[in-house]
Amino acid sequence: MxxxxxxxxxxxxxxxxxxxxxxxxxxxxxxxxxxxxxxxxxxxxxxxxxxxxxxxxxxxxxxNPFKRAAYLCELNGVDLQIESNTAMPPAFLMQQMEWREALEDARAEKDIDALEGIESELRSARKAQIARLGLLLDAGDFAQAGQEVRQLMFLEKFGEEIGRILESLDA
The missing domain is CATH 1.10.287.110 (DnaJ domain)
Structure with a gap:
């Protein structure tokens, strides 16, 4: 095939x-x-x-940029270990924790403006992540790209979570 x-x-x-x-x-x-x-x-x-x-x-x-990046990594022999490898750079983890706290506060307060602000920040981070990923993949650095794909996966899931919260508040 x-x-x-x-x-x-x-x-x-x-x-x-x-x-x-x-x-x-x-x-x-x-x-x-x-x-x-x-x-x-x-x-x-x-x-x-x-x-x-x-x-x-x-x-x-x-x-889909995330799926395309993951597919390219797999085609080039990189096992993404998406389920088992959760190691992330400390700065990335700190950003995730800050966003999570802000998300929980905004959800508790039903603060749509704050949620939209977090969503906007996330969109910018996702765009930058995709740009880095594209450069790595097209340069043939599939091992490093694999790490970036795992980070992008976290951003994608976080974005979906924000979307669900915004929908529930709009209802």
Missing amino acids: QNHFDLFQLPQRFYIDMAALDRAYREVQNRVHPDKFVQAGDAEKRVAMQWATQANEAYQTLK
């Missing part, structure tokens, strides 16, 4: 042309869409469905 980049005929790098990804995805989907196989036999329908499923998975992976 070919990798996601090969499927869409894109270079195996972090920084990819999103418009080219969208075009390539639509082309693959047009070729393997189940509607084109209505008259086909069961085996052909199954193969078309497998290709459509792989194309969807590949597209979702390459479209």
